[in-house]
């Protein structure tokens with residue numbers, strides 16, 4: 001099953017910002033993932049801060065490991081959002097692997 | 103009659119030492135506070151946020167504040183910035199003309215005390231600031247390619263920077279027994295120079311208290327704590343710990359410094375007895391001045407803001423790149 005979240009709905013203006021906005025969203029995602037299936041994040045018409053992406057995606061990686069990424073789809077990202085997702089994912093996967101290798 | 107505390111001629115990031123010294127005297131002196139403002143001629147958003155925080159703390163001690171000798175040239179301006187909430191002004195009536203004559207765009211001093219206010223406040227403050235710049239039209243049609251207006255391009259970097267600084271203040275600033283800490287924010291556009299200035303000041307625990315046990319902190323002093331906090335991936339809360347709800351990446355403050363830098367500006371950061379300017383100045387505050395908390399001044403050029411791309415602000419990284427599914 002595929003669940004969708006329209007990130008745009010959580011924006012103020014065109015930007016999703018604070019960690020406190022992303023945290024409840026991530027909890028929703030975790031519930032959906034627990035039932036199997038995958039999650040589609042729709043980033044159309046929205047920019048994001050690194051801390052928002054980290055709270056949403058980075059924390060999922062820290063909690064569930066890099067394998068969780070196979071079940072996440074990032075749709076309609078601007079170049080900036082895409083670059084931020086790539087940065088956060090690389091950083092948190094690296095951190096997860098280091099923490100679990102000894 | 104209490105002994106007056108004299109405000110210096112300028113309360114600003116550039117004169118942080120004397121500005122903070124005056125604030126220290128106001129906070130430390132017992133009884134009702136009398137402020138002599140006869141020398142005061144200039145205040146920037148950093149200075150206004152500092153004054154707002156100081157007045158608030160004095161009032162929270164149950165002490166009344168009166169300000170005397172305020173020059174009319176600055177009275178209306180500070181009044182409009184809402185710096186003098188519940189403060190008695192002696193011999194000084196802010197003139198309405200003073201307020202209207204100011205062509206520079208101001209956004210009045212705002213205090214936040216809940217983390218959940220951050221997103222809304224960062225957006226509202228950025229929109230108000232940019233919206234008050236003469237000649238910037240919030241309703242101009244968007245660019246066909248990107249869907250963004252020129253207004254959006256100005257608002258977003260400011261909203262981003264404010265959001266990160268406010269969230270830092272209301273999360274990290276509240277650690278180590280400072281659960282009641284608040285944050286004050288002011289901003290202004292200076293028409294002649296084309297500069298935007300922001301001031302974000304909290305009365306929390308400060309950088310050193312949060313980073314004291316960080317392995318990368320080489321010396322236990324305030325200056326070292328600022329320099330350490332500015333490095334990417336340094337955070338007091340980077341690891342997911344059992345029972346701890348929140349986690350950080352250590353990138354927000356670095357990004358704010360990069361926003362300022364890309365927009366031809368800089369950050370001035372004060373905490374404890376230290377001051378650091380991201381273009382070089384870095385030292386102990388003079389005269390024994392000490393700020394309990396973090397006080398940050400941001401300055402940047404308005405004309406450089408629209409060129410900022412958030413992807414270019416990220417810290418460099420090497421190592422494996424995980425497979426991601428973009429559609």
Ligand SMILES: Nc1ncnc2c1ncn2[C@@H]1O[C@H](COP(=O)(O)OP(=O)(O)OP(=O)(O)O)[C@@H](O)[C@H]1O
Nearest residue numbers: 270274275308312331337338350351352353354355
């Ligand atoms: N207002 C503040 N008061 C006290 N400590 C602060 C404050 N702002 C930042 N710090 C300290 O500086 C560190 C670095 O801040 P920065 O914003 O770069 O990262 P972070 O907030 O930890 O992570 P992220 O911004 O990615 O969520 C913080 O972890 C904290 O230790």
Ligand SMILES: [Mg+2]
Nearest residue numbers: 266270354355
């Ligand atoms: Mg931060």
